Amino acid sequence: MSKFIDRLLDPDAQREEGRPQVNLRGLPSAVGWIAIIVIVGIYLATGIYTIGPSEEGLVKRFGEYVRTVNPGLHYHLPAPFESVVTINILEVRKVEIGFRTVSPAPNARYQTVETEALMLTGDGNITHVEIAVQYRVKDATLLAFNLINPAEIVKQAAEATLREQVATRTLDETLTELRDTIGIDTMVALQGLLDSYQTGIAIDNVQLQTVKPPREVVAAFDDVNSALQDKEKLINEASRYALDLVPRARGQAQQIANQAEAYKQTRTLGAEGDVARFIEVLGKYELGEDVTRIRLYIETMEQILPSMDKVIVSEQADGLLKLLNLDASGGDR
Secondary structure (H helix, E strand, C coil), X not given: CHHXXXXXXXXXXXXXXXXXXXXXXXXXXXXXXXXXXXXXXXXXXXXXXXXXXXXXXXXXXXXXXXXXXXXEEEECCCCCCEEEEEEECCCCEEEEECEEEEECCCCCEEEECHHXXXXXXXXXXXXXXXXXXXXXXXXXXXXXXHCCCHHHHHHHHHHHHHHHHHHCCCXXXXXXXCHHHHHHHHHHHHXXXXXXXXXXXXXXXXXXXXXXXXXXXXXXXXXXXXXXXXXXXXXXXXXXXXHHHHHHHHHHHHHHHHHHHHXXXXXXHHHHHHHHHHHHHHHHHHHCHHHHHHXXXXXXXXXXXXXXXXXXXXXXXXXXXXXXXXXXXXXXX
């Protein structure tokens, strides 16, 4: 190697070999060093990178993961020594099963995918189910180095989980009362399945968009649903009538009971008053039986003959007519 360099620097040796003369000694050395420094500087500057506020950076050295960096300005060794993979960990992503969004809101349009939407229920019927799965990244390292296509993994796992949940329910349960339960159970089962795969994905929501029977039997199912709604309507009307009638009947019964209690008290108090008066009269009667008997007779005659002139003549008449005018005032008597 040293002899080759000497030949390059020796013009005589180059002439003897018949080669073109290269005189490096004539080049300005400062320009060469500056060029080298600029090239090296540009090469080293390729290691500067920025991580966005919603991202995490995964630094690899010779293809092997070495560290995670947070948002901001960072530096890694230039290629081929180190490289960085950025993952958006705050973005909410979505996969659709049974349909595809053709155009977003406000004028949203969707396209049905029958091969994904048709599912078999536990009682052997077929139903049409469409769901949307929202997910995000909870572990960027697992997502970047364990998965090639995260969206496809979530889609296939969600479809398999949903079919399993629908297969454990009857058609009526899927279309009516257990519809929301299917969505919740699918979300829980899907999260467990993705965790077992070490995907680093968190499921935020599983929303059932459409649950309906196949097109061929829609009319029959609409009739059944209408009948069920009519049944519920009649039950609700009967319940409202019962809620209105029963309190009124209870109120009337309580009113009757109160009136009976009042009548009872009135009769009881009246009887007690009659007894008290009888005892009082009895005491006076015992003191003067004849006088009391006559007074009671006179009072009774006044009550039973209120509009007639009444004159009482004594039985012991001795020439003078002794009478008692009952119609006169108390002073005249």
